Amino acid sequence: MTTSNNESFIQRTCLPSEMLQWNDRNIMSVLKNCLGKELSKVTMPVTLNEPLSFLQRVCEYMEYAEILNKANKEEDPADRMKLVATFAVSALASNWERVGKPFNPLLGETYELQRNDFKILCEQVSHHPPISAFHAESSNYKFYGSINPKIKFMGKSINIQPKGMVTVELTRWNEAYSWSNVNCCVHNVVVGKLWIEQLGTMEIKNHSNGYRAILDFKEASSSQEANKVFGIVENDEKKVRYRLFGKWNEFLKCASEEDYQLCMQQKHVNESMSSHDRNSKKLFSKLNSFKMPSFLGVNIQDDLVGTSELKSLSLNEDADISSDIKSALLWKCKERPAYSSKIFWCSGQINCSPTEKEKIKWKGPYFHIICR
Numbered sequence: 001m002t003t004s005n006n007e008s009f010i011q012r013t014c015l016p017s018e019m020l021q022w023n024d025r026n027i028m029s030v031l032k033n034c035l036g037k038e039l040s041k042v043t044m045p046v047t048l049n050e051p052l053s054f055l056q057r058v059c060e061y062m063e064y065a066e067i068l069n070k071a072n073k074e075e076d077p078a079d080r081m082k083l084v085a086t087f088a089v090s091a092l093a094s095n096w097e098r099v100g101k102p103f104n105p106l107l108g109e110t111y112e113l114q115r116n117d118f119k120i121l122c123e124q125v126s127h128h129p130p131i132s133a134f135h136a137e138s139s140n141y142k143f144y145g146s147i148n149p150k151i152k153f154m155g156k157s158i159n160i161q162p163k164g165m166v167t168v169e170l171t172r173w174n175e176a177y178s179w180s181n182v183n184c185c186v187h188n189v190v191v192g193k194l195w196i197e198q199l200g201t202m203e204i205k206n207h208s209n210g211y212r213a214i215l216d217f218k219e220a221s222s223s224q225e226a227n228k229v230f231g232i233v234e235n236d237e238k239k240v241r242y243r244l245f246g247k248w249n250e251f252l253k254c255a256s257e258e259d260y261q262l263c264m265q266q267k268h269v270n271e272s273m274s275s276h277d278r279n280s281k282k283l284f285s286k287l288n289s290f291k292m293p294s295f296l297g298v299n300i301q302d303d304l305v306g307t308s309e310l311k312s313l314s315l316n317e318d319a320d321i322s323s324d325i326k327s328a329l330l331w332k333c334k335e336r337p338a339y340s341s342k343i344f345w346c347s348g349q350i351n352c353s354p355t356e357k358e359k360i361k362w363k364g365p366y367f368h369i370i371c372r
């Protein structure tokens with residue numbers, strides 16, 4: 001990878017192209033024959049593209065990579081897991097309202113990005129099916145993996161299954177954590193406002209000590225529920241240590257299991273005092289929630305589903321308690337500029353910077369695209 005010289009670079013603030021306004025789209029003529037098909041095989045009009053390659057999009061996983069520096073400093077394995085899980089959620093934030101199609105890289109195309117505290121190299125290792133591999137490194141961690149997105153047109157929506165595993169290694173601890181990203185759905189492809197949802201269960205495993213985090217990206221049943229994420233961090237004896245809650249496009253907070261239990265007890269006391277009847281209804285609906293759709297058809301091993309379902313019972317309640325519980329903020333998404341819905345704008349740190357004011361001068365190369 002090219003090393004820095006004395007040039008200083010000013011990051012751009014937006015991509016040099018206006019976003020297609022989706023009400024002008026005439027996408028049906030392209031998609032009418034594609035129902036259920038793998039979209040990587042379909043030629044799309046270039047107006048549907050955003051001016052970035054998929055390799056550049058992959059680099060956006062790194063927008064909040066400083067969380068991994070913090071993780072490497074933590075002494076308690078549960079604290080490390082909590083931060084690795086935070087990183088996994090933060091890595092998806094840049095997808096919010098990004099409804100353009102990135103360019104499919106050529107076979108062997110590479111993209112390098114070097115920042116003050118990390119560098120990342122991505123390469124297209126297969127054209128059909130498209131597979132992108134990446135490797136990022138800093139003094140505190142390594143982050144690598146491959147993504148093989150399966151994109152299917154389902155009529156009103158597009159389903160994306162980002163197959164492939166990603167791994168974080170924390171240098172100081174010689175530990176590896178791995179997970180697969182959750183599925184993604186682009187809604188209202190034909191009519192209405194396009195929006196992106198991340199949904200399903202993500203299991204992050206620490207392969208050295210058996211700690212794991214389970215994150216449930218909720219299906220949006222209402223606009224209030226949209227983008228919510230709930231999770232737990234458990235130790236090698238399956239004892240829950242932390243509860244995580246937030247929104248993948250906004251923030252993630254964390255509460256200790258003790259505070260969570262205290263809060264739940266308090267809540268139950270209050271409830272039983274106020275209405276006995278409501279309680280039994282609640283219990284009934286809890287029992288019903290055993291058949292949560294987000295737990296069906298997700299790529300999680302069978303033996304795991306039982307425990308996750310049980311845990312989800314209490315995770316669900318986080319929705320009501322998140323305002324009462326003693327919690328710490330683990331991550332907050334950077335603010336988006338006002339023009340973000342008009343002009344292609346992408347994740348602040350990586351491909352553009354967020355505001356004029358924040359134009360940063362930094363020493364070192366910006367990025368290079370090298371085709372072999």
Ligand SMILES: CC(C)CCC[C@@H](C)[C@H]1CC[C@H]2[C@@H]3CC=C4C[C@@H](O)CC[C@]4(C)[C@H]3CC[C@]12C
Nearest residue numbers: 048095098099100101102149160162181184186
């Ligand atoms: C133009 C219309 C028809 C299609 C637009 C589809 C766009 C929105 C799709 C095509 C490829 C998709 C990406 C494929 C893979 C991943 C990796 C995953 O970890 C996060 C989501 C992410 C980054 C997807 C985001 C949405 C995406 C960019």
